[in-house]
Amino acid sequence: MAEGQMTKYKIVAIGGSAGSLDVILKIISAAALPVSLAYVIIIHRKNDPSSILTELLASRSPLAVKEVEDKESITTGTIYIAPPDYHLLVEDYYSFSLDSSEKVHHSRPSIDVSFESIASVFGPTAIGILLSGANADGAEGLKKIRLAGGYTIAQDPKDAEVAYMPQQAILADAQILIAGSDQLAGEIIRIVNS
Amino acid sequence: MKETELITIRDEDLNLLLTEIFQRYGYDFTNYARASLRRRITRLMLIDRLPSFAELFYRVRNDENYFTHIIQQLTVNVTEMFRDPQMFKVLREEVLPVLATHPFIRIWHAGCSTGEEAYSMAILLEEANLLHKSLIYATDINPHVIENIQRGIFSMNHMKIYSENYILAGGRREFSSYYTAKYDWAKFDDRLKTRMIVATHNLVSDRSFNEFQLICCRNVLIYFDKDLQDKVLTLFDDSLDKLGFLVLGSKENIRFTKVASKYRQMENREKIWRKVK
Numbered sequence: 001m002a003e004g005q006m007t008k009y010k011i012v013a014i015g016g017s018a019g020s021l022d023v024i025l026k027i028i029s030a031a032a033l034p035v036s037l038a039y040v041i042i043i044h045r046k047n048d049p050s051s052i053l054t055e056l057l058a059s060r061s062p063l064a065v066k067e068v069e070d071k072e073s074i075t076t077g078t079i080y081i082a083p084p085d086y087h088l089l090v091e092d093y094y095s096f097s098l099d100s101s102e103k104v105h106h107s108r109p110s111i112d113v114s115f116e117s118i119a120s121v122f123g124p125t126a127i128g129i130l131l132s133g134a135n136a137d138g139a140e141g142l143k144k145i146r147l148a149g150g151y152t153i154a155q156d157p158k159d160a161e162v163a164y165m166p167q168q169a170i171l172a173d174a175q176i177l178i179a180g181s182d183q184l185a186g187e188i189i190r191i192v193n194s
Numbered sequence: 195m196k197e198t199e200l201i202t203i204r205d206e207d208l209n210l211l212l213t214e215i216f217q218r219y220g221y222d223f224t225n226y227a228r229a230s231l232r233r234r235i236t237r238l239m240l241i242d243r244l245p246s247f248a249e250l251f252y253r254v255r256n257d258e259n260y261f262t263h264i265i266q267q268l269t270v271n272v273t274e275m276f277r278d279p280q281m282f283k284v285l286r287e288e289v290l291p292v293l294a295t296h297p298f299i300r301i302w303h304a305g306c307s308t309g310e311e312a313y314s315m316a317i318l319l320e321e322a323n324l325l326h327k328s329l330i331y332a333t334d335i336n337p338h339v340i341e342n343i344q345r346g347i348f349s350m351n352h353m354k355i356y357s358e359n360y361i362l363a364g365g366r367r368e369f370s371s372y373y374t375a376k377y378d379w380a381k382f383d384d385r386l387k388t389r390m391i392v393a394t395h396n397l398v399s400d401r402s403f404n405e406f407q408l409i410c411c412r413n414v415l416i417y418f419d420k421d422l423q424d425k426v427l428t429l430f431d432d433s434l435d436k437l438g439f440l441v442l443g444s445k446e447n448i449r450f451t452k453v454a455s456k457y458r459q460m461e462n463r464e465k466i467w468r469k470v471k
Contacts, residue, residue, distance in 0.1 A: 047278075049278070049280050049463075068445070069445045069446070069447055070415065070416045070443075070445050070446050070447065071227075071420060071423075083444075083445050085444075086416075086445060089227075089229035089230060089233070090229060091227060091228060091229050091419075097227045097229050097230060097416060098416045098445050099229075099230040099233065099270065099416065099417070100270060100272050100413045100416065100443070101230070101233070101234070101270040101272055102272060113233070117229055117233075120202070120232075121229075
């Protein structure tokens with residue numbers, strides 16, 4: 001993808017909670033998803049060792065899917081999933097780190113924590129997307145991505161299974177793109193190629 | 195705008211602070227993973243309502259009492275009993291029977307914080323009838339948190355989860371038989387700590403102090419950069435008997451580290467390695 005390599009964007013961070021799994025599956029199954037970036041998914045979930053989330057996502061996406069381990073390198077064309085019971089941070093452009101400190105918004109992983117970390121490291125090269133959920137987690141972090149020069153999108157609350165989380169993001173920051181679940185993958189492709 | 199949005203710590207400032215802490219107090223945080231350390235410092239500034247980085251720096255430089263507080267805040271002290279119960283189940287079923295063949299068992303919980311895992315281990319050992327011939331060394335960098343290990347007192351709020359974890363880890367007794375509940379606190383039976391040795395130990399600067407058959411260091415290496423991880427793993431290697439066991443956190447790995455070739459991961463998905471060379 002020659003045009004994809006010209007993009008300034010390096011990372012897409014997607015946060016979701018209740019009702020977000022189907023939307024995530026829609027996004028990551030898009031055949032034309034640019035491979036010039038890395039994707040990070042932070043989803044609230046129970047720490048269940050028998051969870052098949054990674055396998056489920058891997059079975060639906062053309063890209064490689066990995067649950068992050070400590071100091072995992074960040075490679076383009078890969079979808080990374082925050083492991084349960086850890087906050088996911090980025091050390092620099094090239095590696096993740098994990099943190100098992102206090103929960104934020106009753107959540108670990110917390111979307112705010114990852115978004116803030118991505119905003120501070122990736123600045124204008126980050127795209128942040130916040131999906132359906134019943135929690136205020138992610139709203140502030142998304143704003144930080146935008147203030148650092150990144151691009152931010154909230155799932156249209158009308159189209160979200162649980163509207164609260166994207167609503168909080170829109171309330172926190174008016175300068176946010178609102179898109180329905182069917183448009184999100186298309187928006188990523190459009191932003192990256194613009 | 196909220197306060198949190200105003201705090202950004204520049205790399206130069208962070209380096210300056212870490213140098214000051216090292217020179218004045220002897221604690222070396224320079225090889226801690228930066229992303230997490232930055233969060234801890236930001237959090238500290240919010241909790242203590244420090245308006246600027248300069249203010250923080252001034253306090254560190256001039257107030258020794260404040261520094262003991264900083265040590266507590268910069269290190270993460272989140273832990274639980276039987277966290278990742280499956281791992282404890284493997285310890286119970288596959289590792290303890292091997293340790294049982296030794297006349298004497300020495301276990302090191304490195305970076306054990308408030309001691310929940312040391313108590314979990316004591317319970318496993320007691321149920322395997324091994325506690326009497328074991329010694330559990332529980333160490334942490336933070337002198338304040340290890341005081342709690344001596345007390346053996348934990349918040350009652352967590353007992354429901356710990357009890358569930360205990361059962362998932364193969365426990366068959368009443369978990370509540372291990373403690374006495376008093377108001378909001380659970381005091382664990384003193385017999386569990388009779389075989390515990392509690393001490394401060396700094397993984398960055400202190401050396402090996404004994405040989406062990408099992409070293410448990412979970413969710414500590416995640417706060418270190420790769421160089422420091424290598425150094426600490428070498429310290430563990432120097433402190434572990436041949437055929438001893440090394441237990442790490444569920445997302446930690448010794449792959450790509452200096453000691454990797456000397457260890458073989460046990461044949462399950464848990465983060466338990468055996469020293470083979």
